[in-house]
Amino acid sequence: MEHLSPEEAMKGQFEPVEPGFTWGKTWEYCWFRGKVVLPAEAEGKRIVMDLRPDGESTLFVNGQEFGTYRASWVTQKHHFIEDNVLSTAAAAGTEYEILMETYAGHYYPESPNGGCATGPVLPGAYQDPLEEGKRRTLGVCTFGIWNEDAYQLWMDADTLKQVLDKLDPNSLRAAKIAEALETFTLAVDFEQDEAGRIASYRAGREALKPALEAKNGSTTPVFYAVGNAHIDLAWLWPMAETHRKTERTFAAQLRLLEEYPEYKYIQSQPAAYEMCRKYYPELFQRIKEAVKDGKWIAEGAMWVEPDTNMASGEALIRQLLYGKKYYKEEFGVDSQMLWLPDTFGYTAALPQILKSCGVKYLVTQKIFWSYNEGEQFPYHYFYWEGMDGSKITSFLPTSYTYRTDPSELIGVWENRSQKRDLDAFLLPFGYGDGGGGPARDYLEYAKREKDLEGCPKVKQENPITFFKDMEAEGGPKHTYTGELYFSAHRGTYTSQAMVKQNNRRCELSMRELELWSTLAALKGKAYPAEAVERLWKEVLLHQFHDILPGSSIARVYQEAEKAFHAILDESHELTEEALQSLTEGENGITVGNSLGFAYETVLELPESFAAGAKTKEGKEIPTEKIGDKVYGLAELPAYGMVSLVPAEEQTKAEDEVVLTQVGETYVLENRQVKAVVDGKGEVISFVLKTSGREFAAEPLNRFHLYKDVPRLFDAWDIDSNYKEQEITAAEDVKVSVLQAGSLRSVLKVTGRISNSSFVQYIRLDAESTRLEFETVIDWKELHRLLKVAFPVRVFAENGINEMQFGYVERPTRRSRTYDKDRFEVCNHRYSALCDGAHGAAVLNDCKYGISMNENALELTLLRAAAAPEMHADNREHHFTYAFNAWEGSFADSDVVRQGYELNVKPVVTNGTADAFSLFDVEKNNVILESVKLAEDGSGDLILRLYESRKAAVQTALSTSLPVAKAWSCTMLEEKEEELMVENHSISLDFRAFEIKTLRLKLA
């Protein structure tokens, strides 16, 4: 899809066409041009265009971005602007050169009730009704003189009529409005010549005036209204369409801002502004001017409006870091409000992150959606308290596409869920999803509702002013603690597994890139700051709330997959360059550990280590050759490196894995655990040898397949009744020994699940308590949900799900509505069940959905939705999950570290270096998550640490680096407090789940 600028397009060959001209293949654009010369009778009048291009169009008038005409098809509900005012006071003889880029569109099934079908669409149920090459038919494009008197009269009459409809019919106000409306109908006379007609319209308006001027009493709610256009950066359209949507929306809104001085428009998402800047630079300059004038509100804090269930904690911080930086640099705005109306749930880590990033307010609305009998959210205006106790002032309207007419406002007020302690309401109005924003009518209604008896008062304001006014009135009186769980769209933790896996890989790859580049920079190599920022922004873009959740059309994922590969390729290459600058010579290899703790792990080594291996410092390490593979068991230093060189002699490990076959079963054991796998590939026993305790209540690692046809929103939802629709899962299962080594033993399981074949490698390493299940499945299903269950001998009413910088607890029983809502939840690297004495966890390397049913952890592996992408997820998938158990409380467990170990693999490069450990954290519940160079180019190091187990602790961070000064700082890296550095160590006091950002200046 070529993207031409209007200048380039004008250079093309244009041919005359008539109405009825047909054109267009899927994804194509066609440029039309035309000319308007205003006739004498246009003088002084308002001139409007009536263009019928038959597709969403990007309009340019006299070379300038102008906005759009109309949208149809998938964007019907999302983008419809009726009037295109060419001039409000025309001069006869003026010429307008009109250029229009029209989109031919792509097929997307419409629901039988109109609008886009988000429910199940079976093959053949709907067919593309349009013929390729002839998708669009040009209609008559013309212009005309607008009858402003008639329009104003209509707006007056309709406003009053709508108020009347909502009033108590016995009230005096109702009688007065009825009287005024009657007088107006008597005054208006259509059967006259134009002048007479207009005079009668004016008389009609006079008749309505007293009713429009009647004021409210002293207890009328105030609606702070702000125009907005929700722009899904990709959804039912590809991102290339979104580039154009920015023009269509932004240019049209600028024209409205010009005409209505009291109008205020808010636009979020720097990523959308960037599209506009890149493709429509002149328009972007005009937006900057409007921001300066205070009309256009550039706010929203984050780079995009992301999913906040699955994005990592560090990614959420970067959304704010790069988002806020953009608002500051481009618009001079210190963004203070997270504008996140449409995201499918809000992590309890957000309040702390927002606070530390200087964001004071949150606006969202989505969690009022509870169409599947979910519990209604109780507040609009409240403090939202996160997992660490941080609080953020929040306002939740119930929509981001409100209209402004009286029936809408009165309805919003009547249906509010918080009846008390709420005198005002924030009203984001305007068409949205595919952009659009308010049409002119919205502003005409608002003008009449400043103080109109019987209707809430409308004040067009910046939402920041709303929050400040509310604070002046005393602030929120209610607090809601914990995540803002979304009682819908639970399938989005699983749909489009490719995007979930790549998102996690990219987040981790950026982590490696930053750490090793920081180290290389300390040795004098240039830090790739430009690439880091550019790559991060690509990662952040793909965390958009319809991309990462898996709710977009197929093309979005084809393009996303390419983008992910490009991010991974470049970040790996840059990481390798950094690693190379840290090692020398050809003899041996160097293993880097980016985790903030030391641990022992089995590594695959090159063939040159077949005889044996030792560290560069001479310590022998156990190795073993199994088949054509050489394994070594190495101890990796925390945040450091160790080099291995070949040795002459093989050393034995202290701990050895033993794999034995006993009849139909296989026993995998090392000195810590003993697991028994049966002929079906299920783990019928898992014992911790230290205590002798059995953890399997029933076979672990059992696949469950369900019919999965949600009532609505195919890719989005899992309905709770999936449980009642189980289908036979694994069949034709065969188990064999793939490898029986003393460092690593592996069983190979093959089989079939419905139409899909799978291979699983069940693996146990020396010195590990983790039983890993590496799984390859060729998924060929429709409307199926695959889970793997681990029923354990643990009683826990609440399970633990890792999320950003900590965990949340959610119910395993279904007593209350609250519990029933949480039948499927989001987790990051682990979920656990535990009592005070022992526990078990299921870990994963890319799966975000899980259910916790009584004593079972049931990881959701795959779905197969039929909309918006038919045959979503039908491809080969390759992922790993693991099982782990421990004695003691959760706070005593090492699950958090196990989760890291499963996900973060050591980096290996050629050449050697002296072993070192950069950092060490004394208490192991504090995790050093990220190390990077400061954004300000000072060369300072930025470290991010967090308390991971809800256990406040005093600890020390020690480092081998020559630290001259240290500060605690905000997540935006601004210094807060200087910290004492003694003997290379900094003492730190953590609250439960506290995140700390440190800045280190090296000597």
Ligand SMILES: [Zn+2]
């Ligand atoms: Zn959206």
